[in-house]
Amino acid sequence: MNQSPYRLLIVTIFIGILGLEGCKDAPLTWPTPGTGGNPAPPAVVVPPATVVSSSTVGPFTYTVPAQEAEWLSYNGNLINGRAIGATTVQESATLRLEVRKEYGGSIQIYDKTTNQYLVNFFDKGRESGFASYAGPRSFADDSPRWKGVGYNPLQAGDDGGNSSPVLFHGLINGYIYTKTQCLSWAHQDKRLLPFFYEQWVRLDENKVHVKVRLTNQRGDKGFYNFEEQEWPFLMINGAKSVRFYNGSAPFTNAATSTSDGIERAQTQGGSIITQQISSFYLTEPWEAVEIGANRLIGLYSPEMYRANYNVAAIPAHDNWEGGNTMTYLGGRVFDPLDSDNTWLKEFTLIVGTEAQIREHVYAQPRLTKPDFWFDKTNGRNQWYVFDGGHDQKQPFRVDNWTVTYDGHIDNGPLNARGTKILSSTGSWRASDIDTIYIRMGYKGPEQQLNLTWLLNGQSPDGINPEFPIQNSLVFPRGARPHYGQVLPISVVNDGQIRTYRIPMRHSLWKDIVQQFEIIHTQGTSVIAPGEQIELVYFGTTNPDK
Secondary structure, three states: OOOOHHHHHHHHHHHHHOOOOOOOOOOEEOOOOOOOOOOOOOOOOOOOOOEOOOOOOOOOOOOOOOOOOOOOEEEEEEEOOEEEEEEEEEEOOOEEEEEEHHHOOEEEEEEOOOOEEOEOOOOOOOOEEEEOOEOOHHHHOOOOOOOOOOEOEEOOEOOOOOEOOEEEEEEEOOEEEEEEEEEEOOOOOOOEEEEEEEEEEEEEOOEEEEEEEEEEEOOOOOOOOOEEEEEEEEEEEOOOOEEEOOOOOOOOOOOOEEEOOEEEEOOOOOEEEEOOOOOEEOOOOEEEEEEEOOEEEEEEOOOOOEEEEEEEOHHHOOOOOOOOOEEEEEEEEEEOOOOEEEEEEEEEEEEEOHHHHHHHHHOOOOOOOOEEEOOOOOOOOOOEEEOOEEOOOOOOOOOOEEEEEOOEOOOOOOEOOOOEEEOOOOOEEHHHOOEEEEEEEEEOOOOEEEEEEEEOOEEOOOOOOOOHHHHHHHOOOEEOOOOOOEEEEEOOOEEEEEEEEEEOOOOOOOOEEEEEEEEEOOOOOOOOOOOEEEEEEEEOOOOOO
16 A cells, blocks of 8 residues: 555645645646556456345434344455455445445445445545544654654554454444444554544435444543544545535525536646645535436535545546545544543435435534534534634533633744634524624633634635635635624623623625634734633523523
């Protein structure tokens, strides 16, 4: 397994987290015409299987089966010279679902309409699911190839081709259940991490429902920075076009955008420049990959309003599950991956037309206005601190989210002026919101903070002019005006809890709001570390009533 583009992708994401998102991919070269390129992929063989039931009764609950089940099927197809191995299979009229033991319980989908396996299994850093990250960056410095990637548990396995062990496999209420202890992706020595990946998966006609419980039980209790997590991600075979919606009329079946992932290309022996692996904002929480004529596979997750996509290893021209070429979709949320925490996550894969994908997405519940209580039940609500700060970690032992500003060194002294709090992402109509209420306590030197927001189609912090095609699709409004899209919050700095009412009257309060930020005022004075915000509520409802 040489030069895995997926982990090259992860390194690029890691660089992006450090503020170097302007870096572009190196030029790629097409195979020389007439040389034959890569060997032809093997013929698609769908092995016989013992199909288990997908019938379910009642709402889903995170219930573990009372007893283990045998792996009833076997897939002898080879990837990198190894048989895929034991599987558990469900089938519908249009799809076949395989849960694969030797890939930590990772899922594969065979589409009976286009006669192809869909998910890429080139190595054990591909597949689909939830890829998680935490510090310290030095955690993987003893790895052969992935120094600097940090603590990175993966469901499928590690960079050495080893499988994350499945500890339990069973069947319950139509779902196939697996509990896997994740290996450290960066290492090649079967290095187990105290990170457990429980998965419930069920085939439902043209949909695959995936529920996941992630549990971290790390001995290192330190607080590490908020990291950009791949929650969830999906890798599809071949270089395909990606479809999404980030316009101002969400949930109305308005026209979508399409990208082939290529910024510039010269197909006659020249080079291709792929688009940046940059996160952007969706106003409908899904992305899809075109897999045939009027046929797509869509990735939906209820929190997937910040995402990215990538097409990698295009010159290889591969289009099978063991091939190098792949198309990547990923949801992007920030989380510090607390040392002793559990996360409940979910996503659905829908195979069909764009209309069928959107029909499913539109039918799901969603938060139509911001309404966040920060308490022992909800924790930080996937809000996060940027550029130097920490909190009490999840799970909360007491109500309220307490953020301490640590500051950041950037060509000068340690300074918290650039430190800020960002909300989770959503798709909220500005016209439905006339007032924002913030119940919080502030302790620090300032008497004014600012509330800013991000509109659909805006880049939060500038754009790279070397990628005009990509920018026109993901950031059609360009960059958010720095300090030109703010409203003031006059704060009392004694640390006492108060409710602040902000009338949302501004020329740029319009269309779809995707995210909020609480920031400092523009200035040159240094703000020393130690400033605190204790956040109780943020939203459109007066918390005092």
